Each structure stands twice: as C-alpha cells, then as structure tokens.
Amino acid sequence: MSVKQPLVIDYVDWPKLLPNPPLLTSFQSGWSSIQLAHYRQPSIDLPEVSDPQHMVIIALGHQTIDLEFVFEGRLQTISYREKDYASGCIEVIPADLPCKVRSISPVKAIEWIHCYLEPTFVAQIAHESVNPDCVELLLTRKTADLLIAQIGLALKSSLEVDGAGSRFYADSMATALSAHLLRYYSTRKHSFREYEDGLSKQKLRQAVDYIQAHLGENLSLSEIANELGMSQYYFCHLFKRSTGMSPHQYLIQQRVEQAKYLLKQPELTITWVALECGFANQSHFAKCFRQYTGMNPKQFRNS
Template identity: 35%
Template sequence: MSSEQFLTNLYDEYIEHPHLLSSDQAGWDKVGLVYELEPKGEMPEAFTSSHILIVCQGDFQASFQINGQWHHEQYTQGDIALFVAGELFPRVKTDREVPLIDLFLSPDILIDAVGEIAPPKIQLQSHFRLRDPLIQQMALALKTELEIAGEDSKLYADSMATALSAHLLRRYAVKNSVIKEYKGGLPTYQLKLIIEYIQTHLDQDLTLTKLANLVQISPHYFASLFKQSTGTSPHKYITKCRLEKAKNLLRHRESAIAFICQEVGFKNQSHFTRVFRQYFQITPKAYRDLF
C-alpha cells in the first residue's frame, strides 16, 4: 500500500483534508512522503504495514485512545511521532489544523540496513512524541528534494531512506540492532565495476539497490564503502557524472538541451538547469553559447 493510499483509507468517510505534496508520483519505493494539512477532528484506528514517522510543522494537541483511555500529547514544531509497522495506529483527535510531514518506511529496508545474510529479528519501539534533529532534517530535506526535483528525486530518496533506516535501528530498536561500521572502502575491482556501470548507464534509473546488487552487498553497506572509496555519496557522485557528460554533449552536439537532459538521466529539464547552474554557476544554454 502506498503512503497516499494508507492516508486515504485512514480518512475515508471521516474528514476531507488536502495533501499538499506526495512522493507517490515520483516513483519512490524505499520511503514514502506525504506533506499534508492535518485537519481538526478525529481519525479512526487502523493497522499499517509501514513504519510511520510524523514530523510536526506546527503546534497542536493530539489525543490518542489507548485501551479505552485518552492519552494527550502537546506537540510543537519539530516534534516527531513514531508508529511501528504491524501495530495499531490508535484513534486520534486533533485540536486544530496543522501541517505535517509523514514518512513511510517498509520494515524490509531496516533488514537491509543490518547488512547480514541472516539478520536478527528487528523490532522498533513506538513513541508518541520525541525530539530528533536528524530525523527532522532528513524529513525537510526529502520534502525539499521532492518539491524541486520531482521524478529526478528517486536516487536521493533511496539514499536518505537507507541512512534513515540505519539511524532508526541505532536509536529506536527494542534491542539495539548492531549496525556494522565498515572500513577500507570497496575493493578496487568492485569500485571499477561500479564506476564503469554508472558511466555507461547514466541515462537510466540508477538506484542504490541496483548498484549494491552488482557487488552483492546491502545498500547501507554499499553506500558506506562507496563514500570511503570516493569521498562522496553515490547520489552526489552520479549527479556529478551526469553533469560532466552534459557539459561534453553541450560542447560537441547540436541536440536540444531537453534531449541532452534526458540522455544524462534527468527527467525534469528545469531541475537539470537548476542543478547545472548550482554546480557550474552558469546555465546549460549560456555554457553552450561559450563555444
């Protein structure tokens, strides 16, 4: 079930509310994001197959019904609620309209983050209210990336989902799951394989999982070793490769910029232009006009 479907089912026949932004149309598959205006009112209880992180963007009070009793929480901007997959999402009342960022994570990605063939049983602890600046920063960064990049945000979302999963395991597992710290980077032959694959598939959807599968390790393990080997994250490395290829094509081809944008793996031309200017302090058109 997608994040949009879950919230639609949760609110069905109860209250209408606007979803201002959703990752469902951007093809994210490791983490889901919905930015919504939570209305004043009441929601029914429901079960969810995903871990849910709710990052508050304003002040409000929520009342949760637990075992027939109402539990009250006062939230301020930056407060976070964590509801664990497979547990009951309780009946809840809110005292006013408030913007929220909702993040949805599949339990499977937490297993991947452990990086073991036979990982131990993983269980997170639900929290009605907590403060965690890193989760807050990740939620805001994902929202911004989705707003700016749209369909081009998938690789960034994959990378953030992997990092978020490792953080949740370290901080909120019932029994501290061991997230191994890997040292030394990728072996030379594996790094060569990955770089060659990236360079020859820049026009395709390069996901963290796809790259990790090439060397048969977990995405979390791969991201850590790749950064040790190259000094940068897979997402930043791929973006730089795409932009360098775009510069070469702009110098030597008469193709339309929209075509070059797609040839180097950007689906959104305005996002391509924005990122190109961010890296090189010049737009693609202005760069081409230099030659």
C-alpha cells in the first residue's frame, strides 16, 4: 500500500490552498532573498504540504484561535490568546518539512504573515559564522520573538508604502532575519565574528560611489555587495561600522539629499523629483523626506 506523499508547494502556490486571496504579497515586487504574504482567512484546513523555502509565520489579530498541526505524523494542538499576539509569537517551519494544519475553533478571521526565506540565501549568511558547515533550522512552535515579529511587520509596511521600490530594504531585513534564525533557531548555534574595523577607505569609497551612481534605480543590496566582492551580511556589518548607519539608511539619506537639490529648481515637479531620486511614489518620497528634514517636499521648496 503506497504512502500518500505531501503536496510540494512553492510560496506562490499558497493562495491556491486558501479560501481568500492574500491581502498583500511581494511576489511581483522583485524581491529575491525573501518573500512575504499577508493573509486573513475565515478558517484553515490545509492538506499535508511541504515548502522548499524556510517559512516564518507571524500571528496577527486578537481573537482566540485553536489550531491542530500534524508534523511528520505527530499531532499537536496550539492555542493563540490575546497575550500571545502582544508578545510577538512566531512559528518557524524549516524547508521541506511536511506539515498539515486546520483550525478547530470558530472565529471571524485568522490573520498572519508568511515570510519565505530561500535556504541557499540562509546558507550564504551561515558562511559568515564561526560554524558554517551545518545549516539546519529547528521546527519552532508558538515562540515569543518580538524581533522577528517586528521584522515581519516592517517588511509588510515597506511593501505597502514602497511597493516595487522596497527590494533594497527587503534584502537588508532578509539578512538580519537569517542571521537571527541561525543564532537562535538552528540545530547548531551560529555565532558571528565581531569586526572592530569597518570597510577599508577604498572599499567604502567604492560602495559610496556605486550607491551615488545608481540612486535613481531600484537597487538591491546584493548588487552592491557583489560589486565589492563580499557577502551581504559582511557588507552590511562593516558599512555600519564605517558610517554609523545601515546601507538602507544611507541610501535613503542620499536620495533625500539629491531631492533637496532638485526641489530648488521650480520647473521640476515634485512627482518627477520623487521618481528621479529612486522613490517608488510621491507618498513614500514625502514620508522619507519629512523623516530626514522635518518638512514635506512642498514646504521645503517654498522655504
């Protein structure tokens, strides 16, 4: 008698298994290292599935929910209460691990964020650790981790505001999330070297010049790291050591500085300036501009 095999699904296949379409996804936004989907469903009743990506689930909402999970033939019931949402409870499901889940209590809606991480990317981050050989994440059920919850919510917010322009930020968060998972959710605890020095003057100049030359483009973190011949994790860590800010913060700051110069030319529209400086839309431009200058672009132009 043949044993029924789990259904192998990629992140793009998840919506096909659920009654309602996702509220938001990154699937068309050019993200590469990580993908995100935001779901709100009346119930869950999934067949046994396995996903080739590592999956981090962040529970949202306020309702009491009881879920029945089956992992490798083992059944477990997990309940979510108000305090669990407040403490940032998450789940980690390693790549290729068969699982089955269904809701067993009536609710108005079940809401969550899925973050899908490519195992090859996590393995690349692991190579910056002291013990790079074994990369195996642990199955983790309903564990409070505010940092992971905040990363998921920050990615969701960036996707809502910046859309296709959020790739650089997604790369940065994928790097941070992968390092955190390797430190705390791996069969072998990965420790990362602390570097006292930052980038060499030559490498820092090379990075800054590359960012300046591509300010108006939909930059990715991997493009800059590749230009310097180093990993994303290594580049992020050393760049912050050198400048006091993350590569993403520096990129936004430089886009705002360029926008300040262009806004003083009255023949240029604010929308044109936003797009020319690499912002996905005028709303995102205004938010970032106010964050760095304390005023919106129109106020700055008239000041």
